[in-house]
Amino acid sequence: MTAYVLGHKIPDSDSICGAISLAYLKNAIGEQAVPVRQGELNPESAFILDKFGIEAPELKTAFAGEEVYIVDYSDLAQGPDDLRQATILGIVDHHKLGDMTTSAPLECWIRPVGCSNTIIKEMYDYYNVEIPAHIAGIMMCAILSDTVIFKSPTCTEIDIKAVEALAKIAGIDDYKAFGVEMFKVKSQVEGTPARELVMRDFKDFDMSGKLVGIGQLETVDLSVFDSIKAELEADIAKLKAEGNRHSVCLLLTDIMKEGSELLVASDDPALIEAAFASKLSDNKAWLEGVLSRKKQVVPPLEKAFA
Numbered sequence: 001m002t003a004y005v006l007g008h009k010i011p012d013s014d015s016i017c018g019a020i021s022l023a024y025l026k027n028a029i030g031e032q033a034v035p036v037r038q039g040e041l042n043p044e045s046a047f048i049l050d051k052f053g054i055e056a057p058e059l060k061t062a063f064a065g066e067e068v069y070i071v072d073y074s075d076l077a078q079g080p081d082d083l084r085q086a087t088i089l090g091i092v093d094h095h096k097l098g099d100m101t102t103s104a105p106l107e108c109w110i111r112p113v114g115c116s117n118t119i120i121k122e123m124y125d126y127y128n129v130e131i132p133a134h135i136a137g138i139m140m141c142a143i144l145s146d147t148v149i150f151k152s153p154t155c156t157e158i159d160i161k162a163v164e165a166l167a168k169i170a171g172i173d174d175y176k177a178f179g180v181e182m183f184k185v186k187s188q189v190e191g192t193p194a195r196e197l198v199m200r201d202f203k204d205f206d207m208s209g210k211l212v213g214i215g216q217l218e219t220v221d222l223s224v225f226d227s228i229k230a231e232l233e234a235d236i237a238k239l240k241a242e243g244n245r246h247s248v249c250l251l252l253t254d255i256m257k258e259g260s261e262l263l264v265a266s267d268d269p270a271l272i273e274a275a276f277a278s279k280l281s282d283n284k285a286w287l288e289g290v291l292s293r294k295k296q297v298v299p300p301l302e303k304a305f306a
Contacts, residue, residue: 002032003067003089004060008078009038010202016045017142018071018116019057021135022092025120026069028129033069036060038080042200044145044186052137052170069107072116074098077204077211092116092123094146094154095294099206114159115146121162137170144179145186148218148255152292180220183255187219194231198239198250205298207305210246213239214301216293222254222261229263233283237265247272249301253291260290275304 005023007015019035026033035057041049049056064085074091075098076083088100090107094116109119117139124131131139143163147155150163167175189197202215215236219225225232232250240248247266254260264272264283278285290296 001067002034003069004063005033005035005069005071006038006060006063006080007071008073008203009080010199011037011039011045012042012072012201013045013048013145014116014142015072016041016057017048017138018092018120020054021117021120021131021139022069022071022123024132024135025124025127025129029127034058042186043188044182047182047185048138048141051141052134054134054138070100071120073203074100074110075203075205076100077206092119094119096298111158113156114152114154115143117142117146118156118159118162121166122158131166131169133170136166137172140166140170140172140175141178141182144175145182148253148291149176149179149183151255151258152295154292154295183218183220187221187224189217189219189224189228194228194235195239197228198232198235203293204243204245205302207246207302210305211243212301212305213243213245213248214251214293214297215249216251216253216260218253218255220254220256222252222257225252225261233263233265236263240265249297251287251290251293251297255291258291259286259288261285262287262290271304272301275300 005019007019023033023035037057037059038061041056061080063080064082067087067089069089070091074093088102088106092109094113111119140163143159147159172178198215205212236248236250250263252261262285266272269280273280
């Protein structure tokens with residue numbers, strides 16, 4: 001039986017590239033696997049796949065009765081709606097352990113590193129499988145994206161060494177310059193509807209029974225949002241109401257200034273203020289040094305909601 005390899009509902013580059021790279025590995029060791037995606041590619045992911053001549057995985061949202069490998073998450077809220085009716089064969093992730101459970105043993109590769117593709121690189125090494133240049137290229141890009149070109153506090157020495165090795169295989173001499181080129185693509189917002197921007201990298205979290213949505217937009221220059229910030233604020237308020245969420249937070253992250261402006265729509269803004277020890281002004285706050293949703297945003301929010 002062919003297994004499907006899939007990232008989270010609103011896929012980022014780690015989810016897309018991880019599904020492709022893990023499926024390639026599984027096939028190389030004799031396990032039939034097909035990469036799929038739950039949602040549309042964001043501009044950065046499309047740029048990466050185009051650069052290395054790889055087609056986007058097929059869009060698939062129903063998995064009842066199927067066998068699956070999960071990449072880049074372990075929270076049910078980020079999986080397909082019928083995931084409980086699928087058989088989870090394995091999880092590869094670099095986040096906190098979520099609420100997925102299984103009825104049978106499974107393969108788990110969960111490590112505190114900056115990117116799932118770093119772990120997949122370790123899996124290739126473990127199985128002694130050679131990584132083709134085009135697969136190495138997209139894995140390198142995913143790690144550069146998730147670690148914000150090594151600036152994120154989630155970045156480890158393992159991530160850096162993985163990028164160096166993958167860049168060599170892919171034939172990329174200046175991987176940092178390549179990373180900056182990626183983030184320039186990621187920063188393009190002109191003409192894009194507010195909802196599409198808010199949902200570009202968005203995840204829902206269950207925090208003590210309250211649904212909290214957290215989106216993130218990364219840029220090399222925060223001024224690109226000046227003319228549309230009011231639209232973004234209005235849209236996260238609509239998104240909160242539409243999804244019966246307690247709160248929606250949107251991080252506008254400046255990778256050059258190494259900080260994020262936080263936009264908030266919440267039933268209880270004081271909880272958000274407590275989480276970050278920061279006063280909101282017009283439902284906004286600057287969070288110095290905050291680049292990582294996984295390490296610097298979700299944990300303090302979960303503590304505040306507990």
